[in-house]
Amino acid sequence: MRALVLVLDSVGIGGAPDAEKYGDAGANTLGHILERVPELALPNLDSLGLAELVPTHRSHMSYTTYQSSYGKMQERSAGKDTTTGHWEIAGVILEEPFATYDRFPDELVRVIERDAGVQFIGNYAQSGTTILAEFGAEHVRTGKPILYTSADSVLQIAAHDQVMRIDRLYDICTVARQHADRFRIGRVIARPFTGPEGSFSRTARRHDFSMEPPRTVLNAISENGRAVVGIGKISDIFAERGITESFPTDGNAEGMQQIAENWERLEGGLIFANLVDFDMLYGHRRDVAGYARALEQFDQWLGQFLARVLPLDLVVITADHGNDPTYRGTDHTREQVPLFVLHNKETRGLGIRRTYADIAATLSDYFELPSPWPVGDSCLLRTDSNPSERPELRALN
Secondary structure (H helix, E strand, O other): OEEEEEEEOOOOOOOOOOOHHHOOOOOOHHHHHHHHOOOOOOHHHHHHOHHHHOOOOOOOOOOOOOOOEEEEEOOOOOOOOHHHHHHHHOOOOOOOOOOOOOOOOHHHHHHHHHHHOOOOEEEEEOOHHHHHHHHHHHHHHHOOOEEEEOOOOEEEEEEEOOOOOHHHHHHHHHHHHHHHHHHOOOEEEEEEEEOOOOOOEEOOOOEEEEOOOOOOHHHHHHHOOOEEEEEOOHHHHOOOOOOOEEEOOOOHHHHHHHHHHHHHHOOOEEEEEEEOHHHHHHHOOOOHHHHHHHHHHHHHHHHHHHOOOOOOOEEEEEOOOEOOOOOOOOOOEOOOEEEEEEOOOOOOEEEEEOOOOHHHHHHHHHOOOOOOOOOOOOOOOOOOOOHHHOOOOEOOO
């Protein structure tokens, strides 16, 4: 039994009923990209039922039947960050959001500096590229690491790889993680960078130190003797809990390569993958054209991958939140997310799911775990189940 959960980081589709509460009314990541770039062709996503989820999208091809079942999911957890979305996909609902800061409190900064033996510069919310332009030269001159945050619940520490050894940077982040729990900070991120002044660039040796999650379906699957392979930042997001193997990646291209290679070698178990470029390189930077190119590249890869999926396999393609590049600001956006489920050649509407945790319930169902996952409802069709009679589902449109 072989399964893949593939998270297209930030590919939301609008429509969240609580979007206004988060200041995101009208946000629609995928819908607005398709409107701005009408020539964008996504034939393989179209073959899964994309036009059913984005009504304004007109496929460049016509389909009498789709290759997957399709639906939308809305987030039940409080918040709209990466960790919250992935934890809910794995079956954990957060009632209280992680904390965000414009500036970290002195109480936290002082205790990290004391225990790690450092002195920070920076300490405010800024984009990763801008913070290096503003403080990179001072860091190189003084050796003091750069502390900053963003709209997410993250504490980020940047250091030049010729000024501070990577293991030293990771040690500082480990200390920061020990103190960050008390302030409900979702992730501490090591941000090594390189290059000469004026051309600083972040390296691929980023490492996320996440708050440890409660028990997830990943624990249940691995405890049942099955492999759980994390690709991209999955292992970091779950603080390695429930993960049996991990393959960090430097962007979408390497992530897609790792998915394909692990899919071929995996005899049974779960691959859980995140493709981060949509969010990191294009969503936060409000780069519509770059986002569209990344979607096109993914769609081309998807066509090759779908040919390797067997009827008894389970493939789930979804997202963790939105990040509309046409929207104001640079933050994530509270949106519904797409849901494509390939299994046993089923093709039907899955409605609007009330929680991302339906994926955890689906995995529990597929792997026939001893106990059904207690949160969410499986998307798999069972002979004793009539989806049209289930009250937790609503029509797509």
